[in-house]
Amino acid sequence: MSAASSQAAKPLIRMNAFAMQSPVHQSPGLWRHPHDRSLAYNTLDYWIALAKTLERGLVDALFIADSLEFNDIYGGNTDAALRHAAQVPKHDPLMSISAMAAVTEHLGFGVTSNANHEPPYPFARRMSTLDHLTGGRIGWNVVTGYSKSSARALGQSGVIAHDDRYDIADEYMELVYKLWEGSWQDGAAVRDRSSGVFALPEKVRRIVHEGRHFKVDAIHLAEPSPQRTPLLFQAGSSSRGKVFAGKHAECVYVSGPSTAVIAPVVASTRAQAVRAGRRAEDILFFAMATIIVGHTAAEARAKLADYEQYVSTDAALALFSGWTGIDFSRLDPDEPIRHLKIEDGIRSALENFTTSDPGRIWTVGELARHNSIGGRGPVFVGSPAQVADEMEAWVDATGIDGFNLSYAITPQAYEDFADLVVPELQRRGRYKREYAPGTLREKLFPQTGAFLPDRHTGAAFRFAE
């Protein structure tokens, strides 16, 4: 290795902001904090101000999680979820995008939509519409999950088996690639006033798809959008989920309490990308993290102590029940986890939440509360320099490309990030000083161009003469 390359600048740290259109996302109870604005989740003012703040902080994208799930594991009903707004109510994230796009120029939007919930033809049109309206700044977080509650909401007889879901999702992807990539050839929409020709019919073709799960016979109703296929996000960490991500995802969200949990997920998903004919660096990884920063370490610690007063154990247990599938209402919150009489599978799920401090004996309540400041990821607390140190250390230890920034209270978490952390990271050469030009895909993959790279699975569905 030459001296020049060994001294090459370390890569920029990428940032997404992590939200949900609910009064509670990952910090149960914190909506009660006097400075928190989560209750305004159902207003345009909130989302418009947030988008402006994120663009001020040069954040790459706002990622909005979503599901049709209503948490009814804890106590066997929705009472606790409703009382604490534990991801209930939860509004449709797509509806606010255009308002945020109108007040920003560069911020991307990663919106969640479930391939098992929405019919593919109108969904493909919806994403194309958003890609047009945002000028190519839309990303799709492909979700395939099926909770019991969302299955019932959709009138489905039951939850589809895990691997079947991915098979269905693979076919769904094939179909939407055909619509996005294969129906309108480049240059089909000539939009020529003088000749009176809007589109050249010979450059638009009908997609005829008859698969096991879906059937379509139609042209795509949207003309080609800036990115065609929206930037593809994914978050599965099971074996099958990693195969799916390796094939389709351009950005992957990971979450875990320690670098030791995250690093192998990153490595094995990159290996799946290579197996799918792509390159390891074709996927960017974002780890969920929360930043509590002050001008000094003491100020940050005081903020954390203030926030912790608002954590609600009951709300935390309700949310934690939803994530793990365990009804924690039936367990003593003061019981150490290791003493619980529970199945091995459940115990290992819980251990996944505890490995940030393996020697410690956790009680049920402590574990739930521990994940109540920003969810299942690290909390970086300190001065700007300390936070930047921790961020760099995480990136170096895991191979991630950046973070998916959760919050204790909003929008202060994002204001603090923009005001305090960004200048520090910039000083270190680890953060951009301005956005790259172009679409969301071009901003995140400057070498790729606006469309899917040729080696991506979806490129095979391009219009061929």
Added chain:
Amino acid sequence: MSAASSQAAKPLIRMNAFAMQSPVHQSPGLWRHPHDRSLAYNTLDYWIALAKTLERGLVDALFIADSLEFNDIYGGNTDAALRHAAQVPKHDPLMSISAMAAVTEHLGFGVTSNANHEPPYPFARRMSTLDHLTGGRIGWNVVTGYSKSSARALGQSGVIAHDDRYDIADEYMELVYKLWEGSWQDGAAVRDRSSGVFALPEKVRRIVHEGRHFKVDAIHLAEPSPQRTPLLFQAGSSSRGKVFAGKHAECVYVSGPSTAVIAPVVASTRAQAVRAGRRAEDILFFAMATIIVGHTAAEARAKLADYEQYVSTDAALALFSGWTGIDFSRLDPDEPIRHLKIEDGIRSALENFTTSDPGRIWTVGELARHNSIGGRGPVFVGSPAQVADEMEAWVDATGIDGFNLSYAITPQAYEDFADLVVPELQRRGRYKREYAPGTLREKLFPQTGAFLPDRHTGAAFRFAE
């Protein structure tokens, strides 16, 4: 009748603006006009500017038509539709609403969504989300239609029989009423920081619906929005369609070439409302119309002559084929309609388009071109006073409440309306001088309140103790 009541002010004329997210809506060929901005249909700038113009003109609502149909009747393929952008491409109207809502305070939005295309549970959440984000300014144009092309796009085996569609739609309505009206009781969302209670679980109930066509077992995922049920628009004019409108619709769109065609549709639909336990005045009727106005009559006539140069007969025939189901490519455009060897049903469909001038012998091409300035409705051409005269005469002769304003070129049609027609109508006391306060429902029905009136079908599904 007392002297006072006989001299009572005539009612205000209501206005909607009629659009589609396509380069061509009702005026095929006009996108080529140098002042027309239709090609910007896929940009936020266009919709944001339009929304501001409409609010300046005190227009009640922007009504956005939509379907998943791609016109493939003319010539048996989509070539002409693509070449002329004859309602192809067509983007999703819901995606732009929040951007328009953010720059307006009062303008309503009537968005089209098909009860046979979208699963009810996520659809109900989508509309609730929009009602929240717009502060109660959302309307839903309930569509039940099924073209052959949209059926194929959705992978359906065929078009559902007309009356069956309405039966399915009735069940769909029942289900979304249950979600909007019946899942969260008034006052359920207390949002109380001090007690830490977001919602009172005993005031939220699970909707269990097991019908012939739909099945849901879930709480509504959105907390009650300003209107709960969005203001309901409908446009069916068949017998079954009028029964449906009489039961559900709060605003009805009608279209026809003459007051003689419109008046009986209005009267019979109002009768259906009364039959459904409502009042005749519980439905507002909007007739499709186009206004071409100048400072003088001569200026207006010159505008019309200018616009007519841009009508494309081929595009008009393609669009007309889509509306009527007749492949006009196989007919000589110079052939008089009355000489055509066509089925009686088709001939009567065509006659529906020609009765504005019953004595005239129409050719195929003339008929298509005749409907190419703003579609199948009157074109009011003249000075502000002449246009206002015609508008008043139409209202008086038909019992409609206002107009659904189509355009020859956009946004000029709406700028001209705001600048020239509004002041004239205001001078006559036939147009509001400011918006009424409150939600879209309250603005259009000042006596009703934000929610469905008690006598509306949907009110029966309210949360009962």
